[in-house]
Amino acid sequence: MLGRVRKEGKVIDGHSHGLVAAWRIPEVEVSIVGDLDAWSAGHASQVLDEAMRFRPEVLVLDMARCRSLDTAGALLIVQTHQRMRYSGGSLSVRSALPQVVMTLRAADEYGALHVVGAGQRLPRHAADGR
Numbered sequence: 001m002l003g004r005v006r007k008e009g010k011v012i013d014g015h016s017h018g019l020v021a022a023w024r025i026p027e028v029e030v031s032i033v034g035d036l037d038a039w040s041a042g043h044a045s046q047v048l049d050e051a052m053r054f055r056p057e058v059l060v061l062d063m064a065r066c067r068s069l070d071t072a073g074a075l076l077i078v079q080t081h082q083r084m085r086y087s088g089g090s091l092s093v094r095s096a097l098p099q100v101v102m103t104l105r106a107a108d109e110y111g112a113l114h115v116v117g118a119g120q121r122l123p124r125h126a127a128d129g130r
Contacts, residue, residue: 038071
């Protein structure tokens with residue numbers, strides 16, 4: 001076999017010489033509208049899974065129109081952050097209301113999430129620590 005192609009990640013690896021080519025999209029943005037709670041977390045999880053299939057370097061969650069966040073929603077965001085880190089990307093939460101920021105900070109045990117509150121600007125590479 002001269003090479004292999006894995007459709008999900010679009011990784012092409014040459015015979016025995018390792019990785020030849022791979023692709024990533026710089027940024028994918030997902031907007032959360034309404035409440036992110038136990039009732040809506042399942043649907044939101046499906047949307048985030050779809051967004052992650054693009055293999056973005058940065059996944060941005062625009063929370064400007066998210067009215068409230070409960071533990072299930074916060075857990076979903078923390079898990080998405082962990083999955084993005086595992087895949088070599090990063091997650092950034094943008095334009096969150098103060099009560100949403102508080103809930104996220106409480107759920108983020110290690111303070112690893114990058115959260116930008118409403119009215120603050122997201123620096124170009126803030127999500128990946130640059």
